Amino acid sequence: MNFTLKIWRQKNKNDKGRFASYEIRDVSPDASFLEMLDILNEGLAKKGEEPVAFDHDCREGICGSCGIVIDGRAHGPGRGIATCELRMRSFRDGATIVAEPWRAKPFPVIKDLVVDRTSFDRIMYAGGYISTKTGGVPDGNAIPIPKPVAEEAMDAAACIGCGACVAACPNSSAMLFVGAKVSQLALLPQGQVERKERALRMVEQMDAEGFGNCSNTFACEAECPKEISVAHIARLNREFIRAKVT
Amino acid sequence: MKLDSKIPEGLIEKKWSNHRFQMKLVNPANKRKYSVIVVGTGLAGASAAATLAELGYRVISMCYHESPRRAHSIAAQGGINAPKNYANDGDSIWRLFYDTVKGGDYRAREANVYRLAEVSNNIIDQCVAQGVPFARDYAGYLDNRSFGGAQVSRTFYARGQTGQQLLLGAYSALCRQIDAGTVKFYPRREMLDVVVLDNQARGVIVRNLVTGEVESYVADAVVLATGGYANAFYLSTNAKASNCTAIWRAYKRGAFFGNPCFTQIHPTCIPQGGEYQSKLTLMSESLRNDGRIWVPKMKGDTRRPDEIPESERDYYLERLYPSFGNLVPRDVASRRAKEICDKGFGVGTTGLAVYLDFSDAIRRNSKEWIEEKYGNLFDMYHEITSVDPYKTPMRIYPAVHYTMGGLWVDYNLMSTIPGLYVIGEANFSDHGANRLGASALMQGLADGYFILPYTIGDYLATSKFKPVNTDHSAFLEVHRNISEHVKNLMSVNGKRTAEEFHRSLGKIMWDMVGMGRNKTGLKKAIGMISDLRDEFWKDLKVAGTENDLNNELEKAGRVADFLELGELIARDALHREESCGGHFREEYQTSEGEALRNDGKFAYVAAWEYAGYNKSPKLNKEPLKFEYVKLTQRSYK
Numbered sequence: 001m002n003f004t005l006k007i008w009r010q011k012n013k014n015d016k017g018r019f020a021s022y023e024i025r026d027v028s029p030d031a032s033f034l035e036m037l038d039i040l041n042e043g044l045a046k047k048g049e050e051p052v053a054f055d056h057d058c059r060e061g062i063c064g065s066c067g068i069v070i071d072g073r074a075h076g077p078g079r080g081i082a083t084c085e086l087r088m089r090s091f092r093d094g095a096t097i098v099a100e101p102w103r104a105k106p107f108p109v110i111k112d113l114v115v116d117r118t119s120f121d122r123i124m125y126a127g128g129y130i131s132t133k134t135g136g137v138p139d140g141n142a143i144p145i146p147k148p149v150a151e152e153a154m155d156a157a158a159c160i161g162c163g164a165c166v167a168a169c170p171n172s173s174a175m176l177f178v179g180a181k182v183s184q185l186a187l188l189p190q191g192q193v194e195r196k197e198r199a200l201r202m203v204e205q206m207d208a209e210g211f212g213n214c215s216n217t218f219a220c221e222a223e224c225p226k227e228i229s230v231a232h233i234a235r236l237n238r239e240f241i242r243a244k245v246t
Numbered sequence: 247m248k249l250d251s252k253i254p255e256g257l258i259e260k261k262w263s264n265h266r267f268q269m270k271l272v273n274p275a276n277k278r279k280y281s282v283i284v285v286g287t288g289l290a291g292a293s294a295a296a297t298l299a300e301l302g303y304r305v306i307s308m309c310y311h312e313s314p315r316r317a318h319s320i321a322a323q324g325g326i327n328a329p330k331n332y333a334n335d336g337d338s339i340w341r342l343f344y345d346t347v348k349g350g351d352y353r354a355r356e357a358n359v360y361r362l363a364e365v366s367n368n369i370i371d372q373c374v375a376q377g378v379p380f381a382r383d384y385a386g387y388l389d390n391r392s393f394g395g396a397q398v399s400r401t402f403y404a405r406g407q408t409g410q411q412l413l414l415g416a417y418s419a420l421c422r423q424i425d426a427g428t429v430k431f432y433p434r435r436e437m438l439d440v441v442v443l444d445n446q447a448r449g450v451i452v453r454n455l456v457t458g459e460v461e462s463y464v465a466d467a468v469v470l471a472t473g474g475y476a477n478a479f480y481l482s483t484n485a486k487a488s489n490c491t492a493i494w495r496a497y498k499r500g501a502f503f504g505n506p507c508f509t510q511i512h513p514t515c516i517p518q519g520g521e522y523q524s525k526l527t528l529m530s531e532s533l534r535n536d537g538r539i540w541v542p543k544m545k546g547d548t549r550r551p552d553e554i555p556e557s558e559r560d561y562y563l564e565r566l567y568p569s570f571g572n573l574v575p576r577d578v579a580s581r582r583a584k585e586i587c588d589k590g591f592g593v594g595t596t597g598l599a600v601y602l603d604f605s606d607a608i609r610r611n612s613k614e615w616i617e618e619k620y621g622n623l624f625d626m627y628h629e630i631t632s633v634d635p636y637k638t639p640m641r642i643y644p645a646v647h648y649t650m651g652g653l654w655v656d657y658n659l660m661s662t663i664p665g666l667y668v669i670g671e672a673n674f675s676d677h678g679a680n681r682l683g684a685s686a687l688m689q690g691l692a693d694g695y696f697i698l699p700y701t702i703g704d705y706l707a708t709s710k711f712k713p714v715n716t717d718h719s720a721f722l723e724v725h726r727n728i729s730e731h732v733k734n735l736m737s738v739n740g741k742r743t744a745e746e747f748h749r750s751l752g753k754i755m756w757d758m759v760g761m762g763r764n765k766t767g768l769k770k771a772i773g774m775i776s777d778l779r780d781e782f783w784k785d786l787k788v789a790g791t792e793n794d795l796n797n798e799l800e801k802a803g804r805v806a807d808f809l810e811l812g813e814l815i816a817r818d819a820l821h822r823e824e825s826c827g828g829h830f831r832e833e834y835q836t837s838e839g840e841a842l843r844n845d846g847k848f849a850y851v852a853a854w855e856y857a858g859y860n861k862s863p864k865l866n867k868e869p870l871k872f873e874y875v876k877l878t879q880r881s882y883k
Contacts, residue, residue, distance in 0.1 A: 012794060030632075031522045038524055038745070045743045045789040045798055053795055055312065057485040058321045059525050060626065062410055065316050085629050110456060111795045118433060121313050125425040129418035130377045134297040134695045135368070137375035140402075141332065144386030154379040154404060157411060161315055188377050 001027045001093045005040065007052055008100040013108050013116075019098075029089035033076060034059060034066060036088055053112040059084040061225060064160030067167065068113050069100045074164035074223040082162060082225040102163050104172035106209045117163050119209040120177060126205035127198040128181045130190050143189050156184040158226040165220035165228075171212030176220040178206050179236035180228050186239050196243035203240050249502070249853055249868045252656040253357040258874055262361045265657070269704035277302030280706045281465040283450055285437045285492055287314030289409075289416055289687060290670025291471030293694030296419035299428035301699055303706075306463055307420065308432040310455060310487060310800075315417045318473060318485040319690060322409025323530035323623070324393060325401035326373075326687040328366040333390045333399040339363045342400065346685065347875045349395040349575050350650070350678020351827035351843065353505070353851075356874055357657060358676050365696040366688050370402055372695060376415040380404050393683035394531050395575035395882075401684040406530055406622045412687055416694070435461070436800065437492045438728045440468055440499050440666060443720040444712060447666035451721075451728045455800065458793040460729050462716035466709075467665045467702055470496060471694070474649035474671040476509065478808045478815060479760070480752020482646040483515060483528040489804035490811050493653050493672050501661040502853040502866060504654035504674030506811070507819035510681055510828045511761050512647030513579035516630055516640075517599040526645040527630060529602075529623050531683045534572045534579070536607035536616065537640070539563050541600050545590040551601055551639050562586055570882040577680040577828045577841070578882060580644035584761045585839065587643070594641050603639035644761065648686060650677040650828065651818075654853040654868070658701035659693060662853075665709070667702060669693035674851065679827025735802045736792050740785030744802040747782050751775065751805070751812055759816050764832040768820040772813055776860070779809040814854060814863060821865065824848045836879070845877050 002025050010017030024043075027036050034056050041051035057065040061082040068083045070076030076086045091097060101109050106119040145153075157180070165176035182199050185191030191198070214233050221230045254265040272280065281304040284295040292314055295307040309317060331337040342363040347354055370388070374380065380402050381389040390399040404411040423429040435452040441462070442448070449464040475490035476482040497503045514534065516527045540559045547554065562582060564571045572579075583600050586592065593599050608616055613636055617624070627635045653661050653668040655675055661668050670690040677685065714721070758771035782805070790796040825834040825841035826848070834842045851868040 028520050028522055030519045032524075035522050035524050039522060041797075042743055042745055045787060046741070048787075048789055050790045051798060053797055057311070057316055057487050058318060059486060060321060060527050062321050062407065063316045063318070063485060064320075065311065080625070081629060085626075087629070087632075089632065114795060117312060121315075121421070121433075124418070124421045127425075129422045130375065131422060132372075132375040132419075133300050134293075134372060134419070134699070137371045140330070140370040140374040140380075141387050143374075145382055146386050147382050147384050150379050150382045150386075153377075154381075154411075157379050157404075157414065158407065160410075161313070184379065185377050188379070190375055190377050 001029055001088055001091070003027065003091065003094070004096040006096060006098045009052070009112055010109050012111055017109065027088050029087065031088050032059070032084055033070065033086040033088065034084050053114050055114050056084060061085045062160060064162040067102055067162045067164060069102065069167055071098050074102070074167040075225055080225060080227045082160070102167035104166045106172065106211050107163060107166065120161055120163065120174070122209060123174065123178060123202055123205045124181070127194070127201040130185060131194060145189060149187055153184045153187040156180040156187070156228065156232050159228055160226060162225060164223045164225060166211065168219040168223040169212065170217060170219070171215055173214045173220070174206050174211040175214040175233045175236060176224065176228060176230065178202050179232035182239055183232040183235040186235065195239065199236065199239040199243045247662070247855070247866060249654070249866055250656060251355065251868055252658055253355065254657065258357060258360045261357050262364060266700055269700060270707035272703050272707045274302060278304060280304065281306065282467045282469060282702065283463055283465040284469045284471060285450060286317065286471035286473060287417070287420065288317035288319035288471060288473060288670060289413055289690030290694040291317070292413065292416035292420045293691050294469055294471060294669060294698050295429055296416065296423050297695050297699045298702070299423035305423070305429045306432070306465060307429050308435040308437070308452065310434060310436040312433050314420055314431065315414060317413060318488050319413045319687070320410045321485065322687055323406045323528070324532040325391065325403035325408045325684040326369065326412060327393070327400050327684045328370045328402060328688065329363060329400050330367055330370060332388060335398045337398040337400050341398065342366065344875055345396050346676070346682060347678065348880060349682040350680050351841065351880060352678065352845070352849065352872060352875070352877050353508070353826055353870065354676055354678030355870060356872060361697065362676050362689060362692050365692045368696055369688065369691045373412055373415050376418060378404060378411045378415045391532060392535060392573065394534060394573050394579065395682040403532070406620065409687060412691065416691070437472070438731070438803070439495045439724050440663070441721050441724050442499050442663055443714060443718065445664055446709065446711070447663050448714060449716070449721060451724050453728070453732065456795050458796070460725055460732070462721045462725055464714055464716055464721065466706060466711050467667065469667040469669060469698065470653070470672050471670045472672045474652065475811060476646045476649050478751070478812050479646040479755045480748050481518065481523065481526050481756070483512060483526050486525060489807065491804055491807045493668070494807040494811055496653060496661065496663065496666060498856050499663060500856070501663045501666055502654040502855050503651070503814060504851050504853050505651040505818065506815045506854065507822060507829050508650035508679050508827065509646060509815070510576060510648040510650060511580040511644045513576055513583055513644050514602060514642045515645035516627065517594060517596065517643040527626065528645065528647060529627060529640065529642065531576065533602060533620060533623060536619070537572065537602040537604050538606060539572055539600055539602055541586055541591040541593060551603070560591070567882045574882045575680060575682060581761060581830055583644055599641040599643045601639040602642045604635065605639070608636070648681055650674065650679060650681055654851065658704065659698050660701070660705065665705060667698060669698050679829055732792050732799070735786065735799060735806065736788050738783060738786040738788070740787050742785050743787055744798060744805045747778065747786065748801070748805045748808065750778055751809055754778070755812055755815070759819055762830055762832050763819050765820065768816050771816045772820070775809060775813045775816065782806065782809055817863070818852055818854065822848055822852065840879070
């Protein structure tokens with residue numbers, strides 16, 4: 001397959017950035033989008049040009065490192081997949097493909113397609129945990145958890161922290177990301193003790209980082225590689241209000 | 247040098263508790279006076295950093311990712327072992343200990359393995375308390391499944407994402423400490439060397455991957471939790487960035503390297519599609535619980551799998567191993583797949599694949615039942631191959647997956663450099679010559695939560711530390727070395743990229759140092775790797791500059807180290823004239839094609855000592871004594 005690529009190039013966070021065009025030939029339809037970029041980069045490197053920087057690691061959709069807006073969609077066409085799982089057979093032969101970084105104020109561009117998502121970590125530092133210490137905990141079976149509850153907590157816990165929800169949202173809201181964690185821990189008996197403080201602190205940090213609010217476009221759920229439901233945003237809202245008024 | 251494994255005296259059940267009592271403690275108020283650097287934030291690194299900080303030590307944590315949560319532990323699928331005996335099927339600490347020693351083909355230390363089995367139950371409790379959503383049954387209790395190499399159900403799991411959930415648990419514990427200010431975390435830092443001062447590890451030199459700056463960090467002890475080196479084979483199931491640099495540089499500073507040739511080839515991976523392929527994808531071996539492995543009885547059969555009648559299929563694992571069937575350990579399953587494909591029975595366009603068939607399980611239970619257990623794995627397979635595994639059997643082939651070898655450590659997890667600890671996959675310790683499924687997560691968390699935090703205290707309490715800062719001449723010298731190393735990589739200015747060299751190395755490793763090894767091939771490999779290394783330093787091309795984010799430069803540094811380590815793996819494989827676990831020397835096999843150990847000559851840990859660039863390393867031996875598990879030929883028949 002042959003493609004024309006329009007890729008965002010930006011030297012560093014202070015550079016203005018621009019699109020550059022590249023032609024790429026004879027790509028296997030079974031190659032992943034990132035493997036296609038590998039081929040492009042190898043060609044560039046051999047010519048002495050700077051390869052396109054992008055984050056990636058596990059290449060099986062679980063580490064959450066990769067994230068490219070492809071043809072206007074976070075992680076490109078397809079549902080429930082990360083960029084690394086996207087195969088070139090999803091595109092028309094001869095197509096022009098546009099690739100750009102996540103665009104959101106709390107995710108400043110570091111270089112080309114690489115952005116700084118440490119704002120997500122800082123939200124997690126502000127309470128994305130149960131304050132248990134190593135040792136001194138009861139037997140794993142001491143507190144039974146109904147299967148549907150454990151399953152729902154697991155649905156939320158599946159978040160890979162890639163930031164596609166933010167990239168897809170017109171308000172750059174991180175509420176699906178924050179909702180997933182708050183929801184997971186609010187559902188489980190172990191998370192009850194710090195339930196209120198957790199919701200308050202994580203939302204406060206989310207706002208401080210400059211993420212927007214949810215206006216129910218549901219774009220986050222549509223682009224989430226783990227298809228996390230917006231119902232977790234609803235639970236976040238309930239948890240937050242509950243914490244504020246009680 | 248005489249290797250002292252420091253295994254405590256006494257009965258095996260008492261060794262760890264006695265040892266904990268014998269160790270010196272650091273007074274609670276004094277703990278804040280000590281600092282520890284933990285490199286890496288996978289299961290072992292994150293759990294160690296969090297636990298050390300909880301105890302009161304000042305902790306510096308760093309990784310080359312942007313966030314601790316990206317570490318490759320996240321990709322582990324199947325589960326984590328613990329002998330809770332919740333399934334009431336006769337499990338016990340003793341049985342897990344026995345299974346692990348036997349599964350490792352009698353090349354692990356008994357005392358370490360027993361301790362691992364002993365603390366593994368605590369891990370489950372810890373993770374549940376952190377909010378890890380393990381699978382549960384309808385009564386709300388924890389569910390278990392079985393895994394290769396065991397006949398009990400002792401594997402706890404969170405769908406097909408157990409590694410992710412456990413890592414996020416350890417990450418959350420780390421977040422709590424970062425929030426409390428007891429851990430200082432540095433993202434996008436790659437460790438490039440360890441600083442040894444007065445025979446003590448006192449710090450690390452790292453490259454800031456965003457600015458390109460070389461930075462120094464000082465502490466009283468250093469912990470490496472930097473993972474395995476399976477990417478020496480280029481194509482592996484490891485993440486792209488997984489590399490050996492941290493442990494390799496420590497090796498070159500005096501830490502011994504234990505059993506480098508013990509690499510694990512995982513039997514259930516998606517076969518390679520083409521040259522463009524950048525990595526292989528593993529399908530959890532839990533699939534072998536319900537999937538049946540087969541090939542056509544006729545060589546070169548090109549019929550579709552559904553056109554091949556039952557009578558013309560060879561369920562070779564069930565035929566060869568009636569009692570374990572499809573659940574034989576990984577090394578056995580992998581070797582048999584290679585053997586059957588080499589004989590011409592393989593399927594798919596390359597002939598390098600076997601079928602993993604779920605049609606019986608779907609008929610017996612239901613599609614929904616399979617979906618609930620393995621849904622995400624089936625989706626992943628479908629996504630990659632565009633074949634629907636609910637309808638057509640999966641095609642699988644072995645791929646390099648894990649390295650049992652690593653830096654040699656004593657019972658306290660300390661390397662041969664005082665104050666340099668090595669935990670998780672980065673050390674050589676507990677799995678012998680073959681790791682059982684669902685035991686990597688167990689070992690990483692055991693080291694990080696329950697072992698290292700105790701043993702490092704003893705070292706800190708009993709050692710004297712000279713006050714130093716990063717201006718000390720020892721730091722300045724290593725800093726200079728590393729800056730020069732980076733400049734050297736940039737200035738070769740040849741024609742081939744690091745990726746091309748890596749691919750060439752991988753091909754040598756897979757062909758000659760992979761699943762089947764022999765004397766001729768290994769000798770040839772050593773020569774070829776050495777030549778490739780020379781070419782690397784003459785013909786490498788690194789685009790970009792050293793002063794900013796440069797993926798090419800990062801890769802070049804890692805490949806440079808793999809080119810040295812690859813040779814050590816081959817040397818170790820050449821010297822070990824026996825077959826055991828994942829190390830299969832074609833010259834040493836039984837008439838039935840099973841691994842043939844030589845306990846008289848090789849029941850030891852090979853600990854290699856660096857002797858200088860392009861010089862033969864020195865072999866040290868730690869004899870292995872088996873007092874509790876009788877050495878027998880492994881049988882899974």
